[in-house]
Amino acid sequence: MFRFRLALVIAVSFSFVLLLGAGMYWGSEQVAGHFQRSQSAYKAFDHYERLSQEAYRYFKQQMDRLITGGSNAETELETSKQRLLEAMQALRDQAIKQPTNPTDRQDQDKSAELERVANLTAFLDASEYRFNEVEHLYKQGKRDLALLALSKFSDEEIDVKFQPLIDDAIHNERKKAAQAKQELENLVRQSRLAAIFASVVAAIFSLTAGIFMLGRLKKPIEALMQGTDEIASGNLSYRISLNSGDEFAYLASHFNEMALELGVQQEKLRQNQAELEYRVEERTFELHQLNQELKHMDTERREFLADISHELRTPMTVIRGEAEVTLRGPNRDAEEYKDTLHRIVDLSMQLGKYVNDLLFLARAETANLQFEWDELNLTELIGSSVEDFKVMAEVNNISLSFTGLEQSIWVKGDKQRLRQVLFILGDNACRYSKPGGHIRITSWLEAEYVHISLADQGIGIPSQDLEQIFDRHFRSQNARLLQDDGSGLGLPLARSILKAHGGLINVSSTENTGSTFTISLPLISANEDHVSYE
Incomplete structure (x- = not known):
């Protein structure tokens, strides 16, 4: 039961974590999308600004060339035209790469953007055609008509058509950037509220689960601690009473079995100790008897050594006497010397036997x-x-x-x-x-x-x-x-x-x-x- 409750608490906590993680991931994806839209709008805004500047520079150089009729500005005009074409191509690429979301509004925005780019491209192509017509009139010597056509192009085409297209595009990109910023702020505010709500719910759940688990743990743990204290103090008859039907009751049951087994083992130890004391007493008596026997053997050894010493003294005295008597007597013949030497040899052999006996008993050490x-x-x-x-x-x-x-x-x-x-x-x-x-x-x-x-x-x-x-x-x-x-x-x-x-x-x-x-x-x-x- 307790394990099931603990697993349930862990599962719910883990679900909270997963949910919060999923929410944070979704929020980060939304933030990234809004930020990308905002960046795209600002880039488009910059492209329109550049296109406007390059277009007006090109228009001015064309008009100056046609009015003055000079040929020194051909190189600058060609450079200005090239830069205008590059600005137009960059705007076209930006419109094509503009990110879209799976919503009708975003698809409409991209279509409108592409349409504006197409209109600007068409206007620039038409303006090139008009400049060529004016130049043709100049070449025919119709200067007045050429100036009139050029003035009409400036007033009716550039001011009435081109400038409104540019202004509308810039206004639209500003609007999209502002809208993306507003959506991003709303998303951040919503994410903050969601995080606060999730934190509050998680805190309430954790506190509630902690109080619940503590209440379920306190009683069995106190009972187990009291049981261990009683057993440690020597009270092996103490038993833990827990009827919760969970793992703690199982542990208490095994604890009581252990206490019972310890009591049985302690009783066996007492019996073994009593038997050991009895055997030690018997062995002590046997050692006492052996000690008495050793003392008796030591006495016999001392007597044996005394006997051996006496026996050694005797043949040595006889040997010395035989030699001295033989040496003192004058005119001894060879046979008498031979007999004396035989007796000395026999006594020496006997003496050697005694010495060998002593060598086997010796325990000589350096000390x-x-x-x-x-x-x-x-x-x-x-x-x-x-x-x-x-x-x-x-x-x-x-x-x-x-x-x-x-x-x-x-x-x-x-x-x-x-x-x-x-x-x-x-x-x-x-x-x-x-x-x-x-x-x-x-x-x-x-x-x-x-x-x-x-x-x-x-x-x-x-x-x-x-x-x-x-x-x-x-x-x-x-x-x-x-x-x-x-x-x-x-x-x-x-x-x-x-x-x-x-x-x-x-x-x-x-x-x-x-x-x-x-x-x-x-x-x-x-x-x-x-x-x-x-």
Whole structure:
């Protein structure tokens, strides 16, 4: 219903607009027509004025020539005649092009205009004939008759016939211009009155329709606003009562359904919240139980570490005692030394097992490592480490070459920790190199860093594993197949130590070809800007 009323108001308003537009268009067409008629009348008036001037100039020149009998004015006479003919032709063209309206009066005006033009044309043709007769009399020597004929033409033809034709035509064109002006003024006045009337009617209609529509909208909108306020305040039991049978009643009905659905959803939320609280309480109790179990496991871990520490202390003490006793005793034969070494080897294997157990339990991070910072000669440290590498390489039937720096290179760091990094890389190179392979160690300077590269010809690292080799406990598949006793802690530990020194470690590798590890450490001048001492 409301949509129908709104559409009706819009249709009536649109009709008003169309009607007003049509009226304005008709008025503009009428104004254009009257203006064109007025302009045509003024143009015709100008043409008649020009024709009159040209005709009298021509008549005067003809009379002067005939009276004086001179021949000097022939050229001017010919020019004057030409201008008269042009004026006559322009008047004739104007009469033909004169606009007409589909009315009898306009058709009569145009016919009268054409008739006047025809009479003027006929008079000019006749005047030319009369001038020729007068000239003929002059040539026959009948001057008196010629002057009499010329005077009679001037008095009877020009003054009695030609001048009234011109005056009547000018008067008629003035009358038509005045009439067109009057009609134009009347049309403007009528258009103004019509516009005022249409504006008043449109204003009254718009005001009436606005008041009507406002009255129809006010009550349902207020009811809907009150309903939304009640729902927003939490009163989901509130219902909107509208029985208008229109779109607002439809909206109110759906609003009430929404409020009912919200109430049902709110009740479900309360139930779910209660159930959630119950489950949270259960999970809290379970977490408490798990926490107690974790505490128990932590206690067991501490006891295990204490046991392992005791077990480590024992074989180390025995190893030391065996070595000291054997060294102190004089005159020991080779068999006794051999037996002592066998016992030391067995205890070392047991000690290695304990160390491997501890490595799997270790969670060493940079923040937990202790460093003893000092200025150290890295050239000496690399040289001594290379000598140790040679021993490990010989055991594994691997050759080793070293290309290093001859001058002393000073860095700030922990000597034992840096040695640990070198041993991790050297041990991995020896463990994963093929017998008969070669290890190449190189050191060089670049900018404010010293670089140490260790390249082997071992099993290499698969490309998909390169990004993970520095993760704790990660070992590539081929490494696990070759050596099953690794822990995957060496490379992460080496990176942590280098990070604490402001350094980096990079790797490039090709599977079944070999790997190259490169470490970079800042020199002592640059190192002071990167390292935070502990």
